[in-house]
Amino acid sequence: MNAPLVHEAAAAAGRGSDIRITRVETIPLRVPLTSPVKIASGAARPFVELVIVRLHTSEGMVGIGETQAWRRQGSAETLSSLTRVIEDHFAPHIVGRSPFEIARIMKACDEASWHSYYAQAPVGDALFDLQGKILGVPVYQLLGGKYRSELGGCAVLYIKPTLEETLEGAADFHARGFRSFTVKVGLDLDADVANVRGIRERFGPDAIIRVDANAGMGFDGALKLLKRIKPFDIDAAEQLLPLHDVDGMAELARRVDIPIMTDECVANDHDLLHVIFRRAATVVQTKVAKNGGLWYSRKLWHIADAAGMRIYPGNHPCTSIATASVAHLAAAWPGPLLDGPFSAGICGALTEDIVTDPLEVRGHLVRVPDKPGLGVTLDEETIRRLRVKM
Numbered sequence: 001m002n003a004p005l006v007h008e009a010a011a012a013a014g015r016g017s018d019i020r021i022t023r024v025e026t027i028p029l030r031v032p033l034t035s036p037v038k039i040a041s042g043a044a045r046p047f048v049e050l051v052i053v054r055l056h057t058s059e060g061m062v063g064i065g066e067t068q069a070w071r072r073q074g075s076a077e078t079l080s081s082l083t084r085v086i087e088d089h090f091a092p093h094i095v096g097r098s099p100f101e102i103a104r105i106m107k108a109c110d111e112a113s114w115h116s117y118y119a120q121a122p123v124g125d126a127l128f129d130l131q132g133k134i135l136g137v138p139v140y141q142l143l144g145g146k147y148r149s150e151l152g153g154c155a156v157l158y159i160k161p162t163l164e165e166t167l168e169g170a171a172d173f174h175a176r177g178f179r180s181f182t183v184k185v186g187l188d189l190d191a192d193v194a195n196v197r198g199i200r201e202r203f204g205p206d207a208i209i210r211v212d213a214n215a216g217m218g219f220d221g222a223l224k225l226l227k228r229i230k231p232f233d234i235d236a237a238e239q240l241l242p243l244h245d246v247d248g249m250a251e252l253a254r255r256v257d258i259p260i261m262t263d264e265c266v267a268n269d270h271d272l273l274h275v276i277f278r279r280a281a282t283v284v285q286t287k288v289a290k291n292g293g294l295w296y297s298r299k300l301w302h303i304a305d306a307a308g309m310r311i312y313p314g315n316h317p318c319t320s321i322a323t324a325s326v327a328h329l330a331a332a333w334p335g336p337l338l339d340g341p342f343s344a345g346i347c348g349a350l351t352e353d354i355v356t357d358p359l360e361v362r363g364h365l366v367r368v369p370d371k372p373g374l375g376v377t378l379d380e381e382t383i384r385r386l387r388v389k390m
């Protein structure tokens with residue numbers, strides 16, 4: 001009964017081994033945000049800039065991956081630097097290769113440009129997308145099989161001018177089913193404390209509250225904030241200090257009884273080991289772009305798990321493509337995960353998506369796509385409209 005299926009799979013795998021990548025296309029886009037994104041440092045952002053990599057093959061099949069030009073807290077990348085690195089320095093190592101040679105290709109890209117995780121992310125994810133499409137399976141099947149079908153997202157509350165606006169935004173998320181809130185802090189101590197207190201009082205003991213300063217605070221201010229918000233049962237305090245101050249994070253972790261989370265100061269495995277050896281955090285956030293896509297993020301999750309850290313699946317505001325990348329990684333992850341900000345873009349931060357089949361969001365839950373590859377398809381009309389001329 002199963003024999004024809006086995007033959008089909010074998011035939012697909014056989015065909016796959018002949019397929020070669022013929023072209024590496026980069027698509028720089030600018031997607032407006034629904035309301036300006038304001039965090040502790042830098043001006044408010046009206047849009048997010050992202051680059052889609054589309055790998056073309058000899059059989060006409062394509063694979064896609066996404067990264068963002070964040071230009072803040074550990075990211076110096078711009079649309080032009082990302083497209084140039086990918087086209088000039090990565091493409092020569094990709095064209096002519098099989099989409100299944102991911103280890104060889106990722107190593108070659110890493111050697112072609114040091115610390116280029118933001119540029120490598122869409123390449124590795126597009127290779128996984130292609131592999132899944134060639135074999136006719138969703139990416140989670142390539143990562144270990146399906147362990148969960150849905151993944152919980154958290155509400156990200158950016159800095160607003162008034163407490164009322166912050167609570168209004170939180171109430172909107174709460175009405176949609178969100179129970180985890182990440183409150184952006186670091187500009188005004190009294191306003192930060194008022195926001196945290198307001199959310200706790202409004203939504204009661206079931207709300208999970210985390211704060212995030214995006215590396216924008218000094219040690220004294222961070223210590224003062226943690227002491228003042230401690231009565232409100234904080235699940236974790238994310239990246240309060242600058243990237244270089246891992247010892248400061250470790251000191252905060254010893255001085256205050258609130259779990260410390262690391263985000264921006266972990267780009268790669270060495271950074272994460274640095275945090276672990278200093279016991280500077282017990283929670284880690286990964287992001288598709290920051291950490292080099294599925295290929296490297298999975299490694300970080302394994303290291304974090306071995307160190308007993310909690311894992312917080314994240315992303316910069318992004319489209320369904322980078323969201324799908326985390327969703328597949330999470331789908332195949334056989335351990336606990338926190339409700340994370342990985343879906344902030346498709347949960348309301350972006351004005352529009354760029355795929356014809358956006359990820360399904362039900363309340364705060366994102367459904368893992370079951371179609372082959374990442375399970376999302378570029379909308380040609382939308383990318384034509386949002387494309388940035390380089």
Ligand SMILES: [Mg+2]
Nearest residue numbers: 212214238263
């Ligand atoms: Mg963060």
